[in-house]
Amino acid sequence: xxKEVTIYDIAELLQLSAATVSRAxxxxxxxxxxxxxxxxxxxxxxxxxxxxxxxNLRKKTTQTLGVIVPRLNxxxxxxxxxxxxxxxxxxxxxxxISQSLESAANEKANxxxxxxxxxxxxxxxxxxxxxxxxxFAGFIKKKVPLLFxxxxxxxxxxxxxxxDNYKAGYEATRHLLAQGCQQILHVTGNLRRNVYNDRMEGxxxxxxxxxxxxxxxxxxxxxxxxxxxxxxxRQIMAMEQKPDGVxxxxxxxxxxxxxxLIDAGYRIPDDVAFVGFNNDHVSQIIDPKLTxxxxxxxxxxxxxxxxxxxxxxxxxxxxxxxxxxxxxQLIVRASSKRLLGAD
Amino acid sequence: xxKEVTIYDIAELLQLSAATVSRAxxxxxxxxxxxxxxxxxxxxxxxxxxxxxxxNLRKKTTQTLGVIVPRLNxxxxxxxxxxxxxxxxxxxxxxxISQSLESAANEKANxxxxxxxxxxxxxxxxxxxxxxxxxFAGFIKKKVPLLFxxxxxxxxxxxxxxxDNYKAGYEATRHLLAQGCQQILHVTGNLRRNVYNDRMEGxxxxxxxxxxxxxxxxxxxxxxxxxxxxxxxRQIMAMEQKPDGVxxxxxxxxxxxxxxLIDAGYRIPDDVAFVGFNNDHVSQIIDPKLTxxxxxxxxxxxxxxxxxxxxxxxxxxxxxxxxxxxxxQLIVRASSKRLLGAD
DNA sequence: CTGAAAGCGCTAACAG
DNA sequence: CTGTTAGCGCTTTCAG
Numbered sequence: 150x151x152k153e154v155t156i157y158d159i160a161e162l163l164q165l166s167a168a169t170v171s172r173a174x175x176x177x178x179x180x181x182x183x184x185x186x187x188x189x190x191x192x193x194x195x196x197x198x199x200x201x202x203x204x205n206l207r208k209k210t211t212q213t214l215g216v217i218v219p220r221l222n223x224x225x226x227x228x229x230x231x232x233x234x235x236x237x238x239x240x241x242x243x244x245x246i247s248q249s250l251e252s253a254a255n256e257k258a259n260x261x262x263x264x265x266x267x268x269x270x271x272x273x274x275x276x277x278x279x280x281x282x283x284x285f286a287g288f289i290k291k292k293v294p295l296l297f298x299x300x301x302x303x304x305x306x307x308x309x310x311x312x313d314n315y316k317a318g319y320e321a322t323r324h325l326l327a328q329g330c331q332q333i334l335h336v337t338g339n340l341r342r343n344v345y346n347d348r349m350e351g352x353x354x355x356x357x358x359x360x361x362x363x364x365x366x367x368x369x370x371x372x373x374x375x376x377x378x379x380x381x382x383r384q385i386m387a388m389e390q391k392p393d394g395v396x397x398x399x400x401x402x403x404x405x406x407x408x409x410l411i412d413a414g415y416r417i418p419d420d421v422a423f424v425g426f427n428n429d430h431v432s433q434i435i436d437p438k439l440t441x442x443x444x445x446x447x448x449x450x451x452x453x454x455x456x457x458x459x460x461x462x463x464x465x466x467x468x469x470x471x472x473x474x475x476x477x478q479l480i481v482r483a484s485s486k487r488l489l490g491a492d
Numbered sequence: 493x494x495k496e497v498t499i500y501d502i503a504e505l506l507q508l509s510a511a512t513v514s515r516a517x518x519x520x521x522x523x524x525x526x527x528x529x530x531x532x533x534x535x536x537x538x539x540x541x542x543x544x545x546x547x548n549l550r551k552k553t554t555q556t557l558g559v560i561v562p563r564l565n566x567x568x569x570x571x572x573x574x575x576x577x578x579x580x581x582x583x584x585x586x587x588x589i590s591q592s593l594e595s596a597a598n599e600k601a602n603x604x605x606x607x608x609x610x611x612x613x614x615x616x617x618x619x620x621x622x623x624x625x626x627x628f629a630g631f632i633k634k635k636v637p638l639l640f641x642x643x644x645x646x647x648x649x650x651x652x653x654x655x656d657n658y659k660a661g662y663e664a665t666r667h668l669l670a671q672g673c674q675q676i677l678h679v680t681g682n683l684r685r686n687v688y689n690d691r692m693e694g695x696x697x698x699x700x701x702x703x704x705x706x707x708x709x710x711x712x713x714x715x716x717x718x719x720x721x722x723x724x725x726r727q728i729m730a731m732e733q734k735p736d737g738v739x740x741x742x743x744x745x746x747x748x749x750x751x752x753l754i755d756a757g758y759r760i761p762d763d764v765a766f767v768g769f770n771n772d773h774v775s776q777i778i779d780p781k782l783t784x785x786x787x788x789x790x791x792x793x794x795x796x797x798x799x800x801x802x803x804x805x806x807x808x809x810x811x812x813x814x815x816x817x818x819x820x821q822l823i824v825r826a827s828s829k830r831l832l833g834a835d
Numbered sequence: 836c837t838g839a840a841a842g843c844g845c846t847a848a849c850a851g
Numbered sequence: 852c853t854g855t856t857a858g859c860g861c862t863t864t865c866a867g
Contacts, residue, residue: 155860166838171862179836196630198608202549203860206843211545221574222790227565234564234591238602243609245586248577259581265541266586287539375773404777411779430718431777434747436754447565498844509854514846522852546844549859838867843860850855 154197163191174199213243214457215263215271219251219300223401224429225446226274229298232450233272240458242269251277257284264288270457275300277339277372294460298453300342301472310453312477314344317442318351320479321396321424324440326359328422328487330394333365336381336406337398338373345370348398348426373398378405385421386413394422394485400429400441407435407484422485437483445475497540506534517542556586557800558606558614562594562643566744567772568789569617572641575793576615583801585612594620594715600627607631613800618643620682620715637803641796643685644815653796655820657687660785661694663822664739664767667783669702671765671830673737676708679724679749680741681716688713691741691769716741721748728764729756737765737828743772743784750778750827765828780826788818 156170163170165184172180173188191197205211214237218226230246237244245268249256256276263271264287271288274297282304288295289305301309318335325333335352338345349368356365369384371377381402385391397403403425407417417423417437425432425441432439452473499513506513508527515523516531534540548554557580561569573589580587588611592599599619606614607630614631617640625647631638632648644652661678668676678695681688692711699708712727714720724745728734740746746768750760760766760780768775768784775782795816 153860157860167860168839168862169837171860172837175862181836184836196633198610200549200860201609202545202554203843204862206543206545206549206845207860207862209843221577222567222570224565224567227570231564231591234589238590238605243588243605246573246577246589247581248574262581262586266544267541290539401773408777408779430744431774434751434774434777436751436779496844500844510844511846511855512853514844515853518846524852527852543844546859547846549861550844550846552859836867839865841862841864843862845859847858848856851853 153200154192154195155200156197158195159188159191159197162195163187211267211269212241213245213266213268214454215266215268216244216246217249217256217259217263217271217273218246219249219274219276221246221248225299225427225444228446229274229450229453232447232452233454234450236451236454236458240454242454242458249276249279253279253281260284260288264293268293269461270294270296272453272457273297275302275342277342280341294457296453296457298449300344302343306471308456309472310449310456310475311343311472312444312449312475314347315351315354317426317477317479318348318396318398319355320351321348321426321440321442322352322355324479324481325394325396325422325424325485326355328394328418328485330392330422330487331361331365332367332390332392333394333396334367334369334385334392335396335398336369336371336373336402338370340370345398352396367392371402373402375401375405378402378407379409381406382409382413385410392421394424396424398426400425400427400432400439403441404429404431404435404439407439411436418483418485418487422487424479424485428480432482435484440482440485441480443478443480445477449475496543497535497538498543499540501538502531502534502540505538506530554610554612555584556588556609556611557797558609558611559587559589560592560599560602560606560614560616561589562592562617562619564589564591568642568770568787571789572617572793572796575790575795576797577793579794579797579801583797585797585801592619592622596622596624603627603631607636611636612804613637613639615639615641615796615800617641618645618685620685623684637800639796639800641792643687645686649814651799652815653792653799653818654686654815655787655792655818657690658694658697660769660820660822661691661739661741662698663694664691664769664783664785665695665698667822667824668737668739668765668767668828669698671737671761671828673735673765673830674704674708675710675733675735676737676739677710677712677728677735678739678741679712679714679716679745681713683713688741695739710735714745716745718744718748721745721750722752724749725752725756728753735764737767739767741769743768743770743775743782746782746784747774747778750782761826761828761830765830767822767828771823775825778827783825783828784823786821786823788820792818 160167160170173185247259295307298310340346425439428443432441503510503513516528590602638650641653683689768782771786775784
């Protein structure tokens with residue numbers, strides 16, 4: 150490491166005080182325009198770079214947002230992060246990202262790290278098996294704004310950015326019903342998470358409204374992974390009363406299941422219709438293309454960060470906004486079209 | 493923000509000096525074990541958290557690694573990042589992540605930010621159109637270790653973590669030749685990037701070795717996106733002399749092309765065989781499943797960070813390791829099997 | 836518009 | 852094993 154240039158070096162060379170240099174560098178209004186220019190050009194010349202730590206230490210702000218997600222490597226989540234990054238970057242914030250790998254224990258450790266690093270705000274999408282929320286208590290106590298997205302909780306009174314999973318589940322199921330399905334299987338994730346529970350409730354509501362018997366409600370909970378999709382196909386094949394429609398809460402799981410069924414000779418949508426969730430890339434690759442719910446990941450990320458930053462800068466209480474609901478949309482494709490000319 | 497607890501508060505309560513408290517908290521060996529315990533339990537009791545900025549300011553280290561990637565939301569890149577995060581987290585490092593969105597200008601801005609934030613090391617995978625490397629000069633000058641992964645350059649004498657793209661391209665092409673293909677089209681990305689250029693060179697080498705005429709070498713450069721795959725299908729359909737094999741440097745592009753061709757009535761692999769690259773999820777969803785090159789993203793991330801941290805802690809010169817090559821592997825699936833019982 | 840002075844919280848000599 | 856002292860580089864009153 151070479152010697153770093155400080156504002157004192159610049160001050161000395163320009164016969165100014167460090168205070169003036171500091172102000173000039175930060176575009177303080179009460180500084181002579183000429184002085185500012187002299188300082189800034191000298192700074193460039195010397196390759197000066199501001200020392201963020203000294204500045205943070207002094208200002209007691211970090212310009213950093215913490216983000217805890219279940220996994221970095223899912224199509225949806227990486228879109229969210231990409232959206233977040235764009236907004237954060239533009240506003241001069243940094244992002245400290247970590248993944249819980251769907252484990253509450255990791256989530257806890259990550260939260261601790263974020264806490265010690267004094268992030269200005271924390272954005273969280275909960276792990277699969279998080280039950281207690283104690284690890285977020287410190288943030289509340291220190292008044293560090295906390296915001297949940299996608300996998301939210303209303304345990305704490307923090308705002309959340311979500312889609313209307315209930316409605317999405319309801320509409321997906323209605324669509325299958327409209328295509329003539331009578332026995333619709335719903336496959337979803339851990340029901341402790343709002344996203345999965347709400348989708349299921351929407352599904353149930355639609356089934357009930359259709360006047361089908363209680364037996365028509367059939368739910369399987371798994372981890373919605375690709376592997377789970379293959380297992381799911383075997384389960385379906387082993388059923389006595391086979392479903393004629395399947396609504397899976399994740400495209401990845403759905404397409405893997407479809408693929409296995411097709412390989413085993415099933416015809417989709419004739420034997421069984423499919424609806425997925427997420428509008429993941431794979432939904433357009435599978436044959437027949439998968440009907441799915443489009444889920445605005447990138448936008449969710451943008452909104453999460455802009456809400457947070459807005460709060461941070463304007464100092465509006467975050468608690469005021471209780472939750473923001475984004476629009477999702479059912480995209481009908483061949484995997485569920487059983488009626489001629491059906492949309 | 494409530495008042496933060498400092499080591500002075502602890503020192504006062506325990507009738508010790510701040511220095512002793514600091515040492516106790518950092519498990520300094522030359523501290524009485526009992527004192528240490530007293531300090532640590534008091535710290536817990538008060539909800540003390542170390543102020544990273546003060547510490548960094550003093551120690552002149554950040555425990556932070558900068559990462560610049562073309563895009564966060566690709567299957568491959570998010571795997572890399574997931575791998576990086578695991579190793580970094582374990583070693584007590586943080587990651588500052590930003591995306592260039594394939595633009596050299598963004599990459600430059602990101603590098604500047606990383607520089608100002610004084611990352612301890614920088615990990616980069618180059619944008620599509622980066623030509624000049626001036627924006628990394630500051631790191632070299634200040635002796636901040638710089639490491640490239642996947643999309644590397646040997647312009648600077650920095651180590652790189654890569655796979656053998658030449659060999660992978662060669663083997664993919666050899667495979668298509670072995671399946672009886674005579675006119676193999678190669679579709680790749682910007683040839684300025686090693687990954688694409690090397691794959692193409694491997695392709696050419698295989699074609700030449702097979703004793704085919706110069707006309708057998710046919711290369712299309714696009715941005716390897718899903719959309720580019722659809723365009724590609726149209727291009728292929730419009731060709732007089734149609735290829736009987738296509739080797740695409742990205743699965744995403746390949747499957748979208750396949751899908752469009754299949755929809756247009758082409759039979760794969762009979763009319764045209766396909767080989768992709770990345771072993772992306774979609775490669776197993778398309779029908780027929782896509783032969784591809786498995787690319788160890790997670791491992792590449794782990795290795796990149798562990799190499800970096802190793803260097804940072806042991807202070808071995810990074811320049812010594814010029815590059816690390818990971819093993820990639822051709823996975824043969826139905827999209828390219830034209831011979832009975834061929835593997 | 837500019838300067839002087841103090842202090843953010845921590846660590847590392849150095850001294851005992 | 853512990854304390855004293857100084858200072859990392861910056862921002863911000865307060866005073867001119």
